Amino acid sequence: MSQREFQNPTELDERTRQAVYDLFLVLADTKHLLGLRYGEWLGAPAIEASIASVAMAQDEFGHARLFYGLLGDFHQAGVPEREEKPEEYRNFEGLDRAWESWLDFIAANVLVDGALSVQIEALRGSSYVPVRRMVAKIVQEERFHQQHARGWLLRVAREGAKPKAELEKALKRIWEPVLLWLGRPGSEHERALVSAGIQDTDGEGLRTRLIERLGPLLVEEAGLDLPLSNDAITGQWVLGTALSWEGFDDAFRRRSRTGPDPETFRQIESFLGHAYPVGS
Amino acid sequence: MPLTEEALKERIRQGYLVESPEEMTEGYKKALIQILLVQADTELMSAPAYYMAACKAPSLNTRLSAYAIIQDELGHAHITFRLLEDLGLDKEYLIFGRKPHEFKNPYGFDQPLETWVELVVANAFFDRAGIVLLSDPFQNTSYGPWKRALAKVDKEELFHLRHGEVWMRRLCQAGGKVKEEVQRAVDWMFPMGVEWFGMPDHLKRHTAQLEYKLKGKTNDQLRQEWLSAVVPLCEECGIKVPAHYDEEQGQFVLDYPLPCDYDPERKEWLFDKPITWDQVFERWKRRGPYNEYYVNLLQQQYKRFSALFNGNGTAHGS
Amino acid sequence: MRASSPSPSESGRLSEAVVWEALKDVNDPEMPISLVDMGMVYGVSVDPEARAVRVELGLTATACPAMDFIREDVTRRLQREGFQRVEIEWVWDPPWTKDRISEEGRLLLACWGISV
Numbered sequence: 001m002s003q004r005e006f007q008n009p010t011e012l013d014e015r016t017r018q019a020v021y022d023l024f025l026v027l028a029d030t031k032h033l034l035g036l037r038y039g040e041w042l043g044a045p046a047i048e049a050s051i052a053s054v055a056m057a058q059d060e061f062g063h064a065r066l067f068y069g070l071l072g073d074f075h076q077a078g079v080p081e082r083e084e085k086p087e088e089y090r091n092f093e094g095l096d097r098a099w100e101s102w103l104d105f106i107a108a109n110v111l112v113d114g115a116l117s118v119q120i121e122a123l124r125g126s127s128y129v130p131v132r133r134m135v136a137k138i139v140q141e142e143r144f145h146q147q148h149a150r151g152w153l154l155r156v157a158r159e160g161a162k163p164k165a166e167l168e169k170a171l172k173r174i175w176e177p178v179l180l181w182l183g184r185p186g187s188e189h190e191r192a193l194v195s196a197g198i199q200d201t202d203g204e205g206l207r208t209r210l211i212e213r214l215g216p217l218l219v220e221e222a223g224l225d226l227p228l229s230n231d232a233i234t235g236q237w238v239l240g241t242a243l244s245w246e247g248f249d250d251a252f253r254r255r256s257r258t259g260p261d262p263e264t265f266r267q268i269e270s271f272l273g274h275a276y277p278v279g280s
Numbered sequence: 281m282p283l284t285e286e287a288l289k290e291r292i293r294q295g296y297l298v299e300s301p302e303e304m305t306e307g308y309k310k311a312l313i314q315i316l317l318v319q320a321d322t323e324l325m326s327a328p329a330y331y332m333a334a335c336k337a338p339s340l341n342t343r344l345s346a347y348a349i350i351q352d353e354l355g356h357a358h359i360t361f362r363l364l365e366d367l368g369l370d371k372e373y374l375i376f377g378r379k380p381h382e383f384k385n386p387y388g389f390d391q392p393l394e395t396w397v398e399l400v401v402a403n404a405f406f407d408r409a410g411i412v413l414l415s416d417p418f419q420n421t422s423y424g425p426w427k428r429a430l431a432k433v434d435k436e437e438l439f440h441l442r443h444g445e446v447w448m449r450r451l452c453q454a455g456g457k458v459k460e461e462v463q464r465a466v467d468w469m470f471p472m473g474v475e476w477f478g479m480p481d482h483l484k485r486h487t488a489q490l491e492y493k494l495k496g497k498t499n500d501q502l503r504q505e506w507l508s509a510v511v512p513l514c515e516e517c518g519i520k521v522p523a524h525y526d527e528e529q530g531q532f533v534l535d536y537p538l539p540c541d542y543d544p545e546r547k548e549w550l551f552d553k554p555i556t557w558d559q560v561f562e563r564w565k566r567r568g569p570y571n572e573y574y575v576n577l578l579q580q581q582y583k584r585f586s587a588l589f590n591g592n593g594t595a596h597g598s
Numbered sequence: 599m600r601a602s603s604p605s606p607s608e609s610g611r612l613s614e615a616v617v618w619e620a621l622k623d624v625n626d627p628e629m630p631i632s633l634v635d636m637g638m639v640y641g642v643s644v645d646p647e648a649r650a651v652r653v654e655l656g657l658t659a660t661a662c663p664a665m666d667f668i669r670e671d672v673t674r675r676l677q678r679e680g681f682q683r684v685e686i687e688w689v690w691d692p693p694w695t696k697d698r699i700s701e702e703g704r705l706l707l708a709c710w711g712i713s714v
Contacts, residue, residue, distance in 0.1 A: 032340065039347055042331055043578040045585040047358050047375055050327075050578075054351040061344045062661025066690075068340070102581050103588075137660055137690040163588055270336045276396060277454045278339040341665070348663035431710060439628055442667065 004197070006128050009077040012196065019192035020128060021074045022251040023199075025082065026090045027119070028067035033091035033260060034112060035060030036267060037099060045102055052148050053105070056113075059141045066134050073130070084272055086259030092181055093254040094174040097261040103163075106156060107170040109149035110214075111178045117142045118210045119182060119199075127197035150217060157222035168224050175226065179243055181253050182206040189250040211237045292493045297424035301367055311488040312423055313367055315495065317374075318384045320360035322410070324375065325385035326353045326402075328574040332392060333399035345443055346399060352436040359429050366425065376582040380575035381567050388472045390568025391544065397451060397458075401465040403444025405473045405510060411437045412506045413477075420496025445513060452517035463519055468547040470521050473510065474538060477503035479557050507532035522551070544569050612646040612680060617653070620679050624671045627664040631706045633672070637698025640689045650683035651676055656694040 009017050039057035044050040075081050082088045092112055099105055121139055126132040156167045183190050183203025190202045201209075211228060215237035218224045227240030247255045260268065288298075288305050298304060304312070327350050334346035365371045388406055393399055414437065417423075418430040452459050478484075481500040489495050497505075507523060511532055514521045522535040539560045541553035621639055622632045633639055633655065641654035653672060657665065665688075673684040699707070 039331075039334075041581070042327055042350070042354075043576075043581050045582045047354060047361070051351060051354045051358060054347055054354065058344055058347050058351065058661035058663070059659070061340055061347065062659060065340055065344070066660055102585050133689075133691040134660075135691075137693040140693050140695075141660060159589055166588060267335050270396075271339050274338045274396075275454070275456070275458050276338045277450055277458075278342060344661055345663040348661070435630065435710075436628070439664065442627065443663075446667070 004127055009074045016192045016196045019189045020198055021079045024067050024070050026253045028064050029089050029091040031060045031064035033095035035064060037095050040098055041105055056145050063138050070130055086265045087257050089259035090252045093177050103167050103170040106152045107174060110153055111174055113145045113149060115178050115181055115210055118206050122199040122201055122206060125200055153222055157224060176241060179207055180248055184245050184248055184250055187250045211239055292422045298422050299424045308492050311492050312494055315489055316360055316364050320357050320364060321383045321385040323353050323360060324357035325383060325389040325574055328577045329389050329393045330399060336396050338396055349440050356433045363425055363429060376579050380572040383575060386476050387564050387568050388476060390571040392570045397461045398465045400444055400447040401469050403440050404448050405469050407437055407440040407444060408509055409473050409476050409506055411441060412502050416495045416497045420493060422493040448517055452519060466519050471549045504531055612644055612649060614642045614644050616679055617642045617644060617651055620675050624675050627667045630710050631703045635700045635703030649681050651681045652685045654687050654689045656689045658694050
């Protein structure tokens with residue numbers, strides 16, 4: 001494990017530089033799109049929830065802005081800028097289109113936001129100094145998201161058999177893609193990130209951390225039926241899902257490179273080709 | 281002994297602040313509910329209108345600012361609905377149970393805000409109207425809880441206003457097509473703001489709201505205050521507005537007949553078609569083109585969510 | 599208000615103390631107290647020769663919608679002191695927390711009915 005610190009992408013070898021760039025772009029796009037999705041819930045089932053949704057949307061945008069801000073140095077170091085096309089977007093695949101119901105919101109709030117936290121916390125002691133400086137603030141802000149997610153999850157799960165079953169369905173829709181999103185074991189990307197000390201563990205390690213958090217909440221507290229169980233001997237949470245990596249792209253962290261749907265992309269496109277003086 | 285109208289009005293004249301429903305007459309309570317409901321609905325319905333424009337934001341940063349404003353507006357609506365709840369009204373019904381036409385927001389927030397420029401002008405004009413309308417009760421109202429709640433609201437609206445004004449200057453400095461777009465937005469949004477303040481004083485002077493000192497200023501006074509901020513801003517930006525300061529009268533005067541007809545489809549005021557205030561009220565009652573769309577946007581998931589729970593409890597609570 | 603200065607040259611009075619004092623005039627656009635009392639000023643360094651100043655600011659939130667306004671207000675205020683180059687760096691580490699608000703700031707906020 002390298003003990004070095006890096007201030008600039010030029011100090012990284014080419015393979016690591018690309019892996020770090022890919023990670024930051026995945027985080028930036030995912031947070032950007034998560035912000036868009038949260039922001040759509042002006043009409044949440046309670047006005048307090050609408051306010052919380054718009055607040056969380058802003059946090060996601062704020063974090064996306066920080067991660068996008070890291071990319072400039074990479075472009076200067078020769079990493080080509082991506083084209084502004086849907087298929088070039090690297091957001092988590094469950095954010096491609098608008099969610100149908102508030103239950104999808106809760107599911108993403110628990111799983112997507114939760115996976116993002118686990119990934120970002122793994123950068124806490126990062127050898128890449130510019131990212132390390134942002135982590136504490138982001139983690140601080142994400143705490144509220146986890147509280148919100150937990151509150152709604154438990155409320156719905158305790159509301160009766162039907163809401164609970166619907167909630168399970170919503171969680172299962174993104175269950176596997178979220179677990180995949182944390183990274184494929186043994187991929188070149190992971191090896192680069194871990195050996196250069198960019199993040200403190202590999203995708204398998206991140207998955208373990210995520211399910212250690214989710215198990216007590218989803219299974220024990222909420223009593224939901226998900227492929228997750230507690231090993232009586234080791235006391236550890238064990239995943240009952242065999243992950244299928246077919247088609248998984250390590251740079252995009254998704255199984256298909258379709259990107260956001262046309263309606264969503266129109267909102268991103270409004271950033272391009274306008275005549276307004278938006279400044280820096 | 282129940283409180284008489286005269287005794288209450290006398291107390292208020294002496295500067296007494298009403299703190300709870302027990303200290304109100306029926307007349308006071310009715311007038312208070314009416315004015316609070318207009319405020320709550322205005323804040324609430326600005327959110328979907330601003331959201332519509334936020335989707336056209338030209339950058340992540342600008343979209344972020346728009347969201348911050350939307351959050352504030354929802355927060356203000358929430359505070360105001362809570363005040364209504366304290367007066368015995370059902371907050372949940374008010375937000376999720378009413379039909380679109382029952383909302384009491386101004387006609388301006390029944391209109392589509394279709395571009396970033398329209399959001400900017402809305403922040404400069406409509407939030408200015410909000411500040412003018414709310415700083416009056418903030419300074420003058422006889423209802424204590426409202427006065428205190430407005431301290432936070434006032435502060436945050438100032439941020440929206442600054443956002444609107446800074447951006448208006450920025451867009452106008454850019455000149456060319458961008459400035460023309462600002463002019464087009466101002467052309468329909470300025471008279472919308474003027475009409476917002478309602479009937480002129482010579483047609484309607486004494487209202488319950490003034491007698492109970494729920495607010496302190498008349499429609500014309502408030503409209504003048506608004507004009508004295510908005511007209512100079514536009515002049516500074518090189519944007520034309522159909523109003524000017526008249527030295528002799530010592531006030532702002534309009535260069536078109538108020539009220540006049542409006543074509544919401546084309547977003548166009550028909551200055552050659554003067555109408556009566558009764559006709560204005562009819563137009564307001566018919567509602568603008570986006571009234572239903574905005575209300576549905578706010579209510580739809582509540583209805584779906586309640587249906588999921590099959591009537592065993594409501595979606596709301598905490 | 600600009601303090602009159604006995605120093606012979608304009609650049610001679612461009613010190614870090616002057617910057618801190620000037621920043622007490624700049625309010626957080628969303629709060630009724632100054633950036634200094636909010637504990638948002640993390641550091642100041644001055645190069646009097648170049649009439650340049652660098653201010654490290656910690657925002658209360660990564661999503662701060664008033665970033666532009668703060669930048670503008672700080673720059674304008676420091677230019678009034680005679681600085682020609684004002685550089686602002688946003689600092690996230692250590693993250694801003696309410697503990698950074700000064701005693702005076704707390705009192706002011708309390709007057710506004712905002713509890714921290």
